[in-house]
Amino acid sequence: RTVYVNGEYLPEADAKISIFDRGFLMADGVYEVTSVLGGKLIDFEGHALRLQRSLSELDMVEPLGRDELLEIHRELVRLNAIEDGMIYLQVTRGSAGDRDFVFPDPETTRPTVVLFTQDKPGMADTPVAKVGIKVISIDDIRWGRRDIKTVQLLYPSMGKMMAKAAGADDAWMVEDGQVTEGTSNNAYIVKGNKIITRELSSDILHGITRAAVLRFAREAQMEVEERSFTIDEAKQADEAFVTSASTFVMPVVEIDGAKIGTGAPGTVAPRLREIYLDESR
Numbered sequence: 001r002t003v004y005v006n007g008e009y010l011p012e013a014d015a016k017i018s019i020f021d022r023g024f025l026m027a028d029g030v031y032e033v034t035s036v037l038g039g040k041l042i043d044f045e046g047h048a049l050r051l052q053r054s055l056s057e058l059d060m061v062e063p064l065g066r067d068e069l070l071e072i073h074r075e076l077v078r079l080n081a082i083e084d085g086m087i088y089l090q091v092t093r094g095s096a097g098d099r100d101f102v103f104p105d106p107e108t109t110r111p112t113v114v115l116f117t118q119d120k121p122g123m124a125d126t127p128v129a130k131v132g133i134k135v136i137s138i139d140d141i142r143w144g145r146r147d148i149k150t151v152q153l154l155y156p157s158m159g160k161m162m163a164k165a166a167g168a169d170d171a172w173m174v175e176d177g178q179v180t181e182g183t184s185n186n187a188y189i190v191k192g193n194k195i196i197t198r199e200l201s202s203d204i205l206h207g208i209t210r211a212a213v214l215r216f217a218r219e220a221q222m223e224v225e226e227r228s229f230t231i232d233e234a235k236q237a238d239e240a241f242v243t244s245a246s247t248f249v250m251p252v253v254e255i256d257g258a259k260i261g262t263g264a265p266g267t268v269a270p271r272l273r274e275i276y277l278d279e280s281r
């Protein structure tokens with residue numbers, strides 16, 4: 001695999017980062033995941049804009065312009081012959097050559113930029129989407145700026161492990177009795193003809209897929225309500241689903257062992273998945 005590190009395209013085995021990189025020592029970095037379908041980047045614009053926002057919220061300098069970023073994404077797709085898959089991008093505050101809590105001087109420290117591809121042939125046609133996934137609920141104990149896409153992913157990672165141990169696929173996180181989001185996706189329920197998902201705030205990541213799916217839903221005359229909901233309400237819903245760059249729209253058929261609706265994907269989530277895939281490809 002060919003990867004990109006700080007201006008160079010290299011075989012992955014030759015890519016090097018300093019052990020003093022603040023991404024490594026302090027999780028002082030942000031990331032984006034953009035999917036590729038049929039060799040085409042999905043929602044690149046949204047991911048580039050959110051990256052810009054994450055960087056600015058953390059007082060990090062933007063290492064590359066939008067056009068350069070797009071060029072690198074395209075070049076990696078080409079070099080690795082990616083039909084379907086993902087591009088992972090990470091920008092860290094870089095290394096000041098020592099460990100220090102204080103941010104290094106942005107004039108003398110350059111951010112570290114890393115991109116690599118993940119090949120996922122046929123990812124849009126995954127059989128999982130036909131049966132849906134099971135989730136458990138866990139406490140949301142993450143920090144208060146979940147709108148910044150930082151690489152602090154230990155708790156989400158632990159959440160996936162808790163789900164796995166419970167025989168489920170993922171976890172929905174709950175704070176003050178309300179669902180915030182999934183470990184790596186936004187969470188939704190459907191009641192009647194209404195799609196309900198938590199409103200945007202610093203409590204959740206502002207999903208790029210979320211924005212697109214809600215726009216398509218409204219265009220298709222579906223009703224959308226942006227508000228928080230409880231696990232109890234979710235268990236009583238007709239359908240549930242999640243969205244993310246890596247899963248698109250994925251039906252959720254069970255929450256904490258309780259079947260949602262019939263326990264099989266309903267009509268709304270599969271329809272949104274189809275619309276999303278059709279419109280973005």
Ligand code: PDD
Nearest residue numbers: 033183184185186205207208209244245
């Ligand atoms: N995760 N919420 C969280 C906590 C996420 O980590 C993600 C994305 C989303 C969905 O955002 P988007 O639609 O922009 O992908 C919501 C990525 C895919 C990941 O960590 O792999």
